[in-house]
Amino acid sequence: MQTLDLKVVQQYIDDHANTPLYVHVETTNGAYATHQDPTFHSAGMFFRNAEITYERGLITGNGPYRIGLKLAHGWLYGEGLTDYEFAGDQLLIAGHDIEGRLAIAFELSPTPFAQGAEEVE
Amino acid sequence: MAYNEHDHLLVIFPHPDDEAFSSAGTIIEHATNRGPVTYACLTLGEMGRNMGRPVFTNREQLATIRKRELIAAAEKMQITDLQMWGLRDKTVEFEDEAALAERIGQLIEKTRPTRVISFYPGYAVHPDHEATARAVVRALRAIDEADRPEFLAVAFANNTKDELGEGTFIHDVSAYTDQKVAALEAHASQTGGLMKVISEDSNIRDLLVKERYYHYPL
Numbered sequence: 001m002q003t004l005d006l007k008v009v010q011q012y013i014d015d016h017a018n019t020p021l022y023v024h025v026e027t028t029n030g031a032y033a034t035h036q037d038p039t040f041h042s043a044g045m046f047f048r049n050a051e052i053t054y055e056r057g058l059i060t061g062n063g064p065y066r067i068g069l070k071l072a073h074g075w076l077y078g079e080g081l082t083d084y085e086f087a088g089d090q091l092l093i094a095g096h097d098i099e100g101r102l103a104i105a106f107e108l109s110p111t112p113f114a115q116g117a118e119e120v121e
Numbered sequence: 122m123a124y125n126e127h128d129h130l131l132v133i134f135p136h137p138d139d140e141a142f143s144s145a146g147t148i149i150e151h152a153t154n155r156g157p158v159t160y161a162c163l164t165l166g167e168m169g170r171n172m173g174r175p176v177f178t179n180r181e182q183l184a185t186i187r188k189r190e191l192i193a194a195a196e197k198m199q200i201t202d203l204q205m206w207g208l209r210d211k212t213v214e215f216e217d218e219a220a221l222a223e224r225i226g227q228l229i230e231k232t233r234p235t236r237v238i239s240f241y242p243g244y245a246v247h248p249d250h251e252a253t254a255r256a257v258v259r260a261l262r263a264i265d266e267a268d269r270p271e272f273l274a275v276a277f278a279n280n281t282k283d284e285l286g287e288g289t290f291i292h293d294v295s296a297y298t299d300q301k302v303a304a305l306e307a308h309a310s311q312t313g314g315l316m317k318v319i320s321e322d323s324n325i326r327d328l329l330v331k332e333r334y335y336h337y338p339l
Binding site: 001019024026028029030032037038046048083085087090092094096099100101102103105107113114115116117118120121 | 165175176182278
């Protein structure tokens with residue numbers, strides 16, 4: 001991945017407005033956060049291959065960055081974003097902490113993201 | 122102990138590297154001196170937070186990377202039969218436990234292991250570990266006592282030593298430490314900076330020479 005480039009990511013967002021897309025969104029503290037520190041309240045979620053269509057979207061901030069996609073009936077929002085990468089026609093955005101561990105993933109794709117061992121090379 | 126085709130070890134864990142941290146020495150010793158080893162790895166660990174140090178992968182590539190690492194680690198441990206079941210990391214506890222236990226039961230029937238290694242229910246920390254442990258226990262309980270393989274249960278919750286003691290079976294694996302480190306290093310996306318961890322973490326140092334298993338009442 002490389003450091004997030006607002007202009008390049010915004011172009012992808014604009015190009016895919018009003019187009020059905022699959023999303024993978026996720027936040028995580030790591031599976032062992034509470035094991036390592038019992039006072040730490042670990043919370044996270046992921047949503048894989050939800051289908052969305054947004055009418056407008058914006059990536060913004062001074063870094064780490066925020067993204068908001070305006071949906072017909074609501075919003076899809078993420079913050080703490082630091083890096084991006086294109087994988088074919090997929091846009092992969094991530095936020096890594098200072099040690100390089102994933103804190104948030106926010107990914108868009110015209111086709112479903114891979115599932116299960118057989119779909120993985 | 123002489124090598125015997127029928128002295129089969131069956132290892133069941135949900136994530137690539139669970140086997141290496143807990144059991145690489147025991148696996149290598151079994152594969153070298155006793156008999157074949159089957160490892161059923163339920164997920165690809167594709168929801169892991171570590172993307173390498175420094176970062177060299179992303180959420181979507183991690184599955185591919187960890188699959189390759191798992192294959193390489195299995196080779197280092199001389200695992201002859203590696204099965205990847207393709208459940209999604211973090212979701213094992215939401216699967217149908219009876220169906221998972223049934224599938225594990227079928228694998229036991231097919232491989233006829235003398236020993237099974239998995240997690241100890243209630244002391245396995247991660248929800249995927251706990252769900253795997255429950256399904257393994259359920260599968261073992263469905264087998265007649267006379268036919269049941271020995272169950273070596275891995276426990277590492279913070280309260281393990283207080284509540285379960287030091288371990289029922291403590292395997293001295295110091296003869297295999299170098300090979301265990303090599304197996305751990307094969308899981309590179311998860312074990313980057315391993316040497317630093319070894320130098321700082323006495324629990325990891327202990328794991329390189331002793332593998333602890335607990336008796337779980339079936």
